[in-house]
Amino acid sequence: xxxxxxxxxxxxxxxxxxxxxxxxxxxxxxHVTIAYHExxxxxxxxxxxxxxxxxxxxNLIFKGTSAACVRRAQAEGRTAIFFGFQNPSPIEDDxxxxxxxxxxGIRFMQLxxxxxxxxxxxCYEDEDTGLTRMxxxxxREMNRVGMVVDMSHSAERSTLEAIAHSTRxxxxxxxxxxxxxxxxxxxxxxxxxxLTGAGGMLGFSIYxxxxxGGSNCTLERFCAMIADAADRYGAEHLGIGTDLCQDQPDxxxxxxxxxxxxxxxxxxxxxxxxxGFPPMPVWFSDNRDFGNIxxxxxxxxxxxxxxxxxxxxxxxxxxxxxxxxx
Amino acid sequence: xxxxxxxxxxxxxxxxxxxxxxxxxxxxxxHVTIAYHExxxxxxxxxxxxxxxxxxxxNLIFKGTSAACVRRAQAEGRTAIFFGFQNPSPIEDDxxxxxxxxxxGIRFMQLxxxxxxxxxxxCYEDEDTGLTRMxxxxxREMNRVGMVVDMSHSAERSTLEAIAHSTRxxxxxxxxxxxxxxxxxxxxxxxxxxLTGAGGMLGFSIYxxxxxGGSNCTLERFCAMIADAADRYGAEHLGIGTDLCQDQPDxxxxxxxxxxxxxxxxxxxxxxxxxGFPPMPVWFSDNRDFGNIxxxxxxxxxxxxxxxxxxxxxxxxxxxxxxxxx
Numbered sequence: 001x002x003x004x005x006x007x008x009x010x011x012x013x014x015x016x017x018x019x020x021x022x023x024x025x026x027x028x029x030x031h032v033t034i035a036y037h038e039x040x041x042x043x044x045x046x047x048x049x050x051x052x053x054x055x056x057x058x059n060l061i062f063k064g065t066s067a068a069c070v071r072r073a074q075a076e077g078r079t080a081i082f083f084g085f086q087n088p089s090p091i092e093d094d095x096x097x098x099x100x101x102x103x104x105g106i107r108f109m110q111l112x113x114x115x116x117x118x119x120x121x122x123c124y125e126d127e128d129t130g131l132t133r134m135x136x137x138x139x140r141e142m143n144r145v146g147m148v149v150d151m152s153h154s155a156e157r158s159t160l161e162a163i164a165h166s167t168r169x170x171x172x173x174x175x176x177x178x179x180x181x182x183x184x185x186x187x188x189x190x191x192x193x194x195l196t197g198a199g200g201m202l203g204f205s206i207y208x209x210x211x212x213g214g215s216n217c218t219l220e221r222f223c224a225m226i227a228d229a230a231d232r233y234g235a236e237h238l239g240i241g242t243d244l245c246q247d248q249p250d251x252x253x254x255x256x257x258x259x260x261x262x263x264x265x266x267x268x269x270x271x272x273x274x275x276g277f278p279p280m281p282v283w284f285s286d287n288r289d290f291g292n293i294x295x296x297x298x299x300x301x302x303x304x305x306x307x308x309x310x311x312x313x314x315x316x317x318x319x320x321x322x323x324x325x326x
Numbered sequence: 327x328x329x330x331x332x333x334x335x336x337x338x339x340x341x342x343x344x345x346x347x348x349x350x351x352x353x354x355x356x357h358v359t360i361a362y363h364e365x366x367x368x369x370x371x372x373x374x375x376x377x378x379x380x381x382x383x384x385n386l387i388f389k390g391t392s393a394a395c396v397r398r399a400q401a402e403g404r405t406a407i408f409f410g411f412q413n414p415s416p417i418e419d420d421x422x423x424x425x426x427x428x429x430x431g432i433r434f435m436q437l438x439x440x441x442x443x444x445x446x447x448x449c450y451e452d453e454d455t456g457l458t459r460m461x462x463x464x465x466r467e468m469n470r471v472g473m474v475v476d477m478s479h480s481a482e483r484s485t486l487e488a489i490a491h492s493t494r495x496x497x498x499x500x501x502x503x504x505x506x507x508x509x510x511x512x513x514x515x516x517x518x519x520x521l522t523g524a525g526g527m528l529g530f531s532i533y534x535x536x537x538x539g540g541s542n543c544t545l546e547r548f549c550a551m552i553a554d555a556a557d558r559y560g561a562e563h564l565g566i567g568t569d570l571c572q573d574q575p576d577x578x579x580x581x582x583x584x585x586x587x588x589x590x591x592x593x594x595x596x597x598x599x600x601x602g603f604p605p606m607p608v609w610f611s612d613n614r615d616f617g618n619i620x621x622x623x624x625x626x627x628x629x630x631x632x633x634x635x636x637x638x639x640x641x642x643x644x645x646x647x648x649x650x651x652x
Binding site for chain 2: 124133137
């Protein structure tokens with residue numbers, strides 16, 4: 001069967017327009033973020049919104065829970081939507097909510113979002129404890145039920161400890177190598193070697209703050225970085241996680257950064273003079289542009305089988321290994 | 327006016343029986359714990375229980391919110407009940423809840439309870455980050471509204487950073503010096519010097535795991551330690567915080583230790599063979615026994631004015647300085 005096209009991270013302002021673009025772009029599966037700072041109850045409200053979309057647009061999208069849903073999406077010409085959290089706030093202080101969330105369809109959870117959480121340390125803290133007492137127990141529980149540990153926004157030591165402590169491969173769903181662009185959110189060679197060496201996956205981000213050259217990063221430069229990463233880490237551990245935030249107002253990026261934890265503004269990856277969502281590069285505006293990435297990877301000389309893997313086949317394999325009970 | 331009798335930490339299974347014992351013992355004010363692992367909404371349920379007790383037993387107790395309430399309690403022959411949290415779980419991830427909780431009458435909040443919180447590190451973690459990004463902001467907000475930072479269950483570095491970062495004196499409401507009994511929960515000389523040097527208060531605990539000799543600790547040994555501490559840190563920075571857990575079933579100490587964060591039992595200060603609440607020393611069973619402590623302090627030769635301070639005068643001064651806006 002043809003390799004699927006999977007984007008393993010989007011936080012668009014989702015709408016029937018965006019779902020139609022997924023179909024136009026031939027996207028078989030998307031992992032969407034449904035929580036940053038939400039409590040369990042607030043996250044359930046977001047699930048309710050998705051249930052309405054699934055009910056109203058069954059010709060475009062359906063809820064994905066296993067790798068088989070990706071194959072079904074391909075066969076039926078629809079897009080499977082997988083859920084994830086960018087912060088553990090929906091499990092609050094309650095390890096029992098890990099299994100409840102898995103039963104509700106959540107398949108990825110970041111242990112932190114920039115700040116210290118109850119589980120681990122985020123990449124914007126000055127100090128990094130690694131996994132906390134609760135963090136070690138929650139990773140074990142995520143392993144048991146089949147929820148993927150995602151360390152995209154975590155600090156270095158916490159990430160290395162999550163890789164070591166997890167008995168199953170983990171993911172960094174949306175980030176790039178620090179050696180290519182030294183942003184705080186991008187990952188060190190040490191982390192990427194440990195991640196992929198343990199069978200984990202890296203999803204390349206197209207969020208401009210993660211790109212060398214920012215919004216002006218060329219497709220060639222992005223794809224050359226992917227080819228380099230394939231040489232270093234093995235193409236089979238690589239995929240796409242665009243971090244597409246299409247149609248979001250700037251108030252949303254402020255909320256993502258500040259949540260409810262601060263009374264003063266925190267610009268995160270931005271700055272006072274560049275506080276909003278940055279413009280996307282010209283070669284990737286929305287779900288219709290994945291063909292550009294495929295062409296870019298061809299142009300830098302990657303083999304068709306490697307490209308198939310990066311565009312979705314590798315994420316499919318990872319879904320097969322990751323979403324069931326241990 | 328006569329110095330008040332204040333116990334600055336109790337977590338009894340409160341009941342009209344206990345309130346009557348407070349009156350029998352001449353206790354003018356008690357700081358009671360109303361949250362360990364509760365969310366905001368769950369903590370409000372506990373406030374509702376207290377409101378019912380205040381409504382039903384106005385001859386025994388009333389809600390304390392300021393130092394003047396202690397004087398009123400003395401004048402009216404009642405006990406003023408002050409509220410505190412042993413964990414920041416009721417403010418969840420929301421800095422705005424600090425002021426809301428102050429408006430509801432909460433006057434003390436621990437930044438951690440044994441484990442890592444969103445704010446700081448607890449004393450049972452292997453690694454101690456100090457104050458987190460959110461922690462620094464929350465301490466500032468607590469300073470602004472008049473909620474006391476309590477570091478009784480926090481780790482060393484976090485405690486030192488809280489003392490340094492807070493613009494107002496902080497408290498360790500219930501612990502003893504590590505040099506007297508080297509329990510994980512007791513505090514180093516470094517911490518106690520920094521605490522008292524910055525105008526903060528230490529409340530001596532009678533919880534047996536914090537006592538040299540445990541449940542068999544004699545009154546003489548306890549009071550001799552207090553006299554030593556007065557020599558080292560100044561008697562004016564010392565008070566009582568018994569940690570009285572009267573009438574609680576052992577299921578409660580298990581919940582205090584494990585909350586919802588772990589699927590496996592954690593014995594905390596206890597052990598598999600000694601998992602429950604330890605028996606209190608014979609000289610302090612309930613609120614009627616404060617006279618024993620006063621006599622014990624007299625017997626070790628402390629001056630009456632020092633004893634008056636330790637038995638309540640010092641907490642009253644601290645309440646005067648601490649509960650109003652900055």
